[in-house]
Amino acid sequence: MTQDGLFLSFEGIDGSGKSTQARMLADRLRAEGREVVLTREPGGSPGAEEIRRLVLEGDPDRWSAECELLLFTAARRDHLERLIRPALARGATVICDRFADSTRMYQGLSRADLRAQVDALHDMMIGIEPDRTFLIDMDPETGLARALGRQGVEERFESFGAEMQARMRAGFLxxxxxxxxxxxxxxxxxxxxxxxxxVWAALP
Structure with a gap:
């Protein structure tokens, strides 16, 4: 894939503030006159948003880690085809709130020992990494309290608790x-x- 734009991702445990930072960076870059596409995963395209609802709402044990991996990969492929690749091809900066690293953590390490399968599917179906990934590091207990305080419907992963948050943080680092x-x-x-x-000082 020929990439003319700039691809940036934000990662971190739930409640780390990565979504806020993604928005703030997008606003600053737009103020400088750049075209910025701010998106998220899972989601970012109509098909991927449908999969997001399947995965993030409902009982914590609704899907196995293996099923989640396949669903997230399908969502990411649709997102890549319909939004990320076209934006990069026209020279835009794409800022994504989570990308493949979250799948490497949630399904690859923290939910099951599937890291090899995550990487194999990524290489086969996605084949792109961000130019820069900002890992917003946060104490797990603080992050979990922030995440649960949002009181939204998409709390499936937060409901796994503080132990998973701590494993996620270690995995991201x-x-x-x-x-x-x-x-x-x-x-x-x-x-x-x-x-x-x-974040601004660490731009590529």
């Missing part, structure tokens, strides 16, 4: 060490403006 050229770890336990300054 390990991923950052695997791909130091792509990841930038940002301390999220500060005012949003301070976090945003560090």
């Amino acid at each position: 390990a991923l950052a060490k695997e791909a130091p050229h792509r990841f930038r770890v940002i301390d999220g336990d500060r005012a949003a403006e301070a976090v945003a300054r560090d």
Whole structure:
């Protein structure tokens, strides 16, 4: 794939503030006159949003980790075809709230030992990584309290509790060490403006 635009992702445990930071970065880049596509996963395209509702709503045990992996990969493929690739091809900056690293963590490590299958499906069906991934690092207990405080309908993963949050944080930090050229770890336990300054300084 020829990529003319810039592909950025935000990752972190639930409640880390990554969605806020994605919006703040998008606003700043737009203020500079850049075309920015702000999107999310799972979701971002009509088909992927339908899959999002299937996966994130309902009982925590509704799907096995294997089923989740297939559903998330299908959603990501649709998202890639219909939104991400066209935006990058015309030179836009794509900012994605979660991408494949979340699947590597949730389904690959924290829910089951499926990391090899996650990577194999990613290579086969997706084949792209962000140019830069901002990992907003946060204490697991603080993040969980923030996430549960949202009181939305999409609380399926938050309901797995603090232990999973802690495993997720450790997994994300390990991923950052695997791909130091792509990841930038940002301390999220500060005012949003301070976090945003560090994100801006870490742009590629």
